[in-house]
Amino acid sequence: MNEINVIGGGLAGVEAAWQAANSGAKVKLYEMRPVVQTPAHRTDLLAEIVCSNSLKSDEKGSAPYLLKEELRRGGSLVMEAARQTKVPAGAALAVDRGKFAELITQKIKAHKNIEIVREEVKTIPADEITIIATGPLTSDALTLEIMKMTGDDQLYFYDAIAPIVAADSINMSVAFKAARYGKGGDDYINCPMDKEQYERFYNELVEAKSVPLKRFEETHWFESCLPIEEIARRGIDTLRFGPMKPKGLPLPSTGKEPYAAVQLRQENLMADAYSLVGFQNHLKYGEQKRVLQTIPGLENADILQYGQIHRNTFINSPQILRETLQTKKNPKLFFAGQITGVEGYLESVGTGWLAGLNAARILRNEDLLVAPETSAIGALCRYVSNVETKNFQPVNITFGLLAPVSVEIRKKYRNKRERHGVQVELALKDWDEWFSKINKNSLEAHQ
Numbered sequence: 200m201n202e203i204n205v206i207g208g209g210l211a212g213v214e215a216a217w218q219a220a221n222s223g224a225k226v227k228l229y230e231m232r233p234v235v236q237t238p239a240h241r242t243d244l245l246a247e248i249v250c251s252n253s254l255k256s257d258e259k260g261s262a263p264y265l266l267k268e269e270l271r272r273g274g275s276l277v278m279e280a281a282r283q284t285k286v287p288a289g290a291a292l293a294v295d296r297g298k299f300a301e302l303i304t305q306k307i308k309a310h311k312n313i314e315i316v317r318e319e320v321k322t323i324p325a326d327e328i329t330i331i332a333t334g335p336l337t338s339d340a341l342t343l344e345i346m347k348m349t350g351d352d353q354l355y356f357y358d359a360i361a362p363i364v365a366a367d368s369i370n371m372s373v374a375f376k377a378a379r380y381g382k383g384g385d386d387y388i389n390c391p392m393d394k395e396q397y398e399r400f401y402n403e404l405v406e407a408k409s410v411p412l413k414r415f416e417e418t419h420w421f422e423s424c425l426p427i428e429e430i431a432r433r434g435i436d437t438l439r440f441g442p443m444k445p446k447g448l449p450l451p452s453t454g455k456e457p458y459a460a461v462q463l464r465q466e467n468l469m470a471d472a473y474s475l476v477g478f479q480n481h482l483k484y485g486e487q488k489r490v491l492q493t494i495p496g497l498e499n500a501d502i503l504q505y506g507q508i509h510r511n512t513f514i515n516s517p518q519i520l521r522e523t524l525q526t527k528k529n530p531k532l533f534f535a536g537q538i539t540g541v542e543g544y545l546e547s548v549g550t551g552w553l554a555g556l557n558a559a560r561i562l563r564n565e566d567l568l569v570a571p572e573t574s575a576i577g578a579l580c581r582y583v584s585n586v587e588t589k590n591f592q593p594v595n596i597t598f599g600l601l602a603p604v605s606v607e608i609r610k611k612y613r614n615k616r617e618r619h620g621v622q623v624e625l626a627l628k629d630w631d632e633w634f635s636k637i638n639k640n641s642l643e644a645h646q
């Protein structure tokens with residue numbers, strides 16, 4: 200009999216498999232690609248990153264940094280691969296997606312305790328320790344199985360991705376390199392607009408035709424990943440205060456900020472592809488090309504990947520999961536990754552990390568781990584398993600999710616930035632104490 204099944208070889212699944220296998224368990228990692236493809240993945244590699252290559256801010260004192268640091272200190276496979284394949288991205292951590300996925304695939308293949316099975320799993324294995332990490336694009340057959348198990352008839356809503364253009368098709372006599380407020384040198388390419396250019400772009404955008412969706416009126420969008428045309432429909436200036444804000448991006452020629460700006464982020468180590476930051480959309484391809492080419496600097500843009508919509512499957516975790524990521528009904532069954540209702544690459548990795556360790560502990564009849572309440576992983580698990588949550592929606596890690604600091608600290612550090620810095624330091628101290636204790640116990644148990 201397999202000791203642990205991990206279903207889904209995405210970001211959460213590889214981390215879960217790695218942690219369980221390093222704890223001594225034999226793991227079967229099921230990945231349906233390339234036998235069955237998803238609408239977003241392009242390769243058969245494990246841990247394929249499907250959209251932006253950014254793993255978000257790595258600035259000390261930020262919530263995404265805390266999450267990364269917990270994973271780094273926890274021996275995360277994904278964070279090690281990110282370190283080895285990073286590309287310049289200012290204060291953010293971004294990776295060469297191809298090299299990143301190749302490295303992880305090699306490491307998993309080479310692990311003596313992991314067997315990779317290329318197969319679509321259609322039923323939930325009964326009475327075996329199993330982690331379901333099939334992500335936002337869980338196959339239809341398994342989605343139906345999960346619906347049966349949870350009693351839910353609505354497991355999804357819609358999300359959108361941003362377009363990517365070829366670097367050598369960007370007109371650099373108009374566009375310029377700079378990072379916002381000078382953080383990170385010249386890591387981004389920026390396309391500036393004056394008022395007239397902005398208004399022309401805006402009008403083209405709101406009049407462009409979208410790909411029709413079934414029952415579109417009933418579509419639920421994820422608020423922090425709204426398609427750009429949906430944001431635009433909220434008012435002419437919403438883009439200038441959102442994804443097209445010019446703040447901190449003065450024109451090299453005048454030193455003044457433009458009326459609006461489009462930022463493009465490097466996609467790979469070769470720097471031959473750039474994605475339009477915040478430009479996720481679901482316009483028809485012809486319309487999309489026409490609208491994007493009205494952006495100064497992108498008049499002749501060669502579009503390598505168009506913006507698209509995609510399904511986002513997630514369970515009603517507050518009713519289903521414990522903080523350990525086990526299901527309430529079946530302690531041998533775990534969920535991890537985006538399907539739990541966390542949103543984002545590293546949030547998925549964080550839940551995979553904990554589910555992998557816990558699955559291995561069940562095997563050894565050990566107490567299961569609950570991550571410290573001050574930690575980012577602890578906060579995410581608490582959020583998804585909190586029965587009090589009304590209108591459960593996927594979340595990224597933010598300070599709003601973390602356990603609040605003491606009144607003394609709030610009084611002492613009135614400046615939010617400073618307070619967040621202290622909060623992250625304290626959280627990491629808790630994390631180190633907790634992690635060294637569980638590591639020590641598990642080493643002793645193996646001796």
Ligand SMILES: Cc1cc2nc3c(=O)[nH]c(=O)nc-3n(C[C@H](O)[C@H](O)[C@H](O)COP(=O)(O)OP(=O)(O)OC[C@H]3O[C@@H](n4cnc5c(N)ncnc54)[C@H](O)[C@@H]3O)c2cc1C
Pocket residue numbers: 206207208209210211212229230231232237239240246247249250251252318319320321332333334335336337338341359360508509510535536537538542543544545547548
């Ligand atoms: C189009 C798109 C764009 C996105 N853009 C971003 C972004 O820019 N930034 C961000 O942070 N997050 C983004 N996300 C969310 C992103 O997918 C997640 O953050 C992350 O990939 C989730 O990790 P995961 O391991 O849960 O799922 P995934 O990484 O999707 O992995 C799930 C794996 O399970 C496999 N699988 C599915 N069903 C089965 C089955 N029945 N049997 C076997 N294998 C199966 C899939 O093939 C896949 O490899 C995007 C998602 C999509 C779909």
